[in-house]
Amino acid sequence: MGVTPIHAIAPEHATHHGTPRCSACSLRAICMPPELTADEFARLDALICTTRPIRRGEALYRTGDTFQSIYAVRAGSFKTVVMHRDGREHVTGFQIAGDPLGLDGICAGKQNCDAIALEDSVVCIIPFAQLEAICREMKPLQHHIYQLMSGEIVRESRQMLLLGTMTAEQRVATFLLNLSKRFKARGFSSAEFHLRMTREEIGCFLGMKLETVSRMFSKFQREQLVQANGKMVRIVDPEGLAQV
Template sequence: MPETRPLQLQHLKAACSSCSVLELCLPIGLTGPEVQRLDTLIVQRLKVKKGATLYRAGDPLRSLYAVRIGSFKTSVLSVDGREQVTGFQIPGEILGLDAISTDLHACNAFALEDSEVCPVHFAHLEKLAQELPSLQHNLNKILSREIVRDHDMLLMLGNMNSDERLGAFLLNLSQRLYIRGYSPNDFVLKMRREEIGSYLGLRLETICRGIAHLRDRGLVAIAGRNVNIQDMEGLKQLVAGCHRPL
């Protein structure tokens, strides 16, 4: 069972129509009455403390989880017990899609900070999606986005050097935060450098060297977990391979 703590009784009902990430989540494009029907599937919001588990690999699929506040990481364990980070999720993104094919979660989901999710019972969601073509369309788009994300990850691991991988990670996070109304140039990393390295397929010392390289090029300054992108266009050119030696 998830290590979560429900909100107080007076806050148990979570209305999608009043959510701050409405335009990034399942209800996008739905009419008012359709959003109200989706509301009925969200019985309560769940608070997840920093470091707590939302679900573990092997748990049965019960719900999809829309991140409302905070952030998460997903990971799998190798045969020898090492953690491999598979993704980082922020408000407006959906957790639990990994379980749709087998009805069992394939990864673990941990809160990177005190967070809050809206659980949507999957069987009820499927039934409602059959009645609302716009909701089914949104589900298809979310699943397609996951496929594209996987392709982007394979491209990054196969074709980018370590500095480019780090730059691509920071640029991706910057763009996702900007869509949510935050500064694209100044933000705080919620994950540890070891977790970034695991996600990018890089050792911790390589991540540290990459941070120094980006600083020396005047592209990004990172102090602790505080990130300042100083040259956005230069960072984009780096990720595109424009700074590689001929």
């Protein structure tokens, strides 16, 4: 039975997929400020009362959808995409478990991109109006939201630097090292991981052609920096990759 994409779905219309509890979630150190008390976590548990499963290839939201909620990736992964006028796709980011989605909608009250699941995924739905209200009383949470917004600004600045100044070799190396760091922060292996995105999607993100991305992976493999077997990647020499 298929799951329909979310198009500005109000929380009461969301699909229940178990009862998410921030207080018991293994990703809470990524999603939430560590200094929250047990009582404050209980209030969050009451706020974030729904999750939503999204099938691979389906949209969590589309460009122009009315902004109502922000989301936290509970399981799986997503890509955010902006479509050019000529129909070409530009990937603006990849989100894995613990990452926020939808923050760009705060600016104009509408979503600024498409968020597409790279695999069967689950998100926690956080109604923004209720989050704003609770942030007025929970300053650590308010500060954490500011940090998330600032983090998005920093990420976009780094992406502009990557696209504007780095060689193809440096872009792919930076991409792999960034993913490695993010997986490590979530308790996963930093040396070996499965790439849910295609080489073409990596190219769309890095401003490169598919052939160039494939050539860089082959080059790193010859130099014994990386081993790639399909979508499974193992970083053999992280220091060597960092020197690139």
